[in-house]
Amino acid sequence: MWRNSSLIPIILLTSLLTSCGGYPRYLNFPFDNAGRGLNSPSEELTPQISSPYLVFVSDRNGSQSIYLFNAQTRRLMDLPGLNALDEIASHPSISEDGRYIVFTASRQGKSDIYLYDCETQQKRDLTPTLNTETRNPTISADGDRIAFEVANNGQWDIMVVDRSGNPLAIQ
Numbered sequence: 001m002w003r004n005s006s007l008i009p010i011i012l013l014t015s016l017l018t019s020c021g022g023y024p025r026y027l028n029f030p031f032d033n034a035g036r037g038l039n040s041p042s043e044e045l046t047p048q049i050s051s052p053y054l055v056f057v058s059d060r061n062g063s064q065s066i067y068l069f070n071a072q073t074r075r076l077m078d079l080p081g082l083n084a085l086d087e088i089a090s091h092p093s094i095s096e097d098g099r100y101i102v103f104t105a106s107r108q109g110k111s112d113i114y115l116y117d118c119e120t121q122q123k124r125d126l127t128p129t130l131n132t133e134t135r136n137p138t139i140s141a142d143g144d145r146i147a148f149e150v151a152n153n154g155q156w157d158i159m160v161v162d163r164s165g166n167p168l169a170i171q
Helices: 004-018
Strands: 044-050 053-058 065-070 088-094 100-107 110-117 122-125 134-139 145-152 155-162
Touching: 044 088, 053 088, 065 088, 065 100, 100 134, 100 145, 110 134, 110 145
Parallel strands: 088 134
Antiparallel strands: 044 053, 053 065, 088 100, 100 110, 110 122, 134 145, 145 155
């Protein structure tokens, strides 16, 4: 059974995946009760696309984790070391080539921005020294820059860093 909150993003993403015809189409991937495919009985949140990849958050394994689906192979990709049982992951974004995933993870009330390299299977905290809330990261197409929101002096500011977490001056 489709949940209304999950249906709208799938329709919109489908138009991005197909990019032909000018109208939304449903993704034609089979439903998988075991949660090994794209469509499952769990809620899929904040999907982002970089064709052929679709990155999203799901609670299908009992915790809010990041998943990466390859539309060409029609399979979820293994992401060893990405998700942790004591973290709540949210708002993933993926580089154009599918190598880098950036996301927010909250642990014990503190949120940080993380970068995961799918090639090396390494996860890095980009904001370990920020003692403030962070949210909504996005990564550049080439994976060189990450922008996100930072709570600063009672307002939300935008910070841009490189893949190592070094702040960049934007002119």
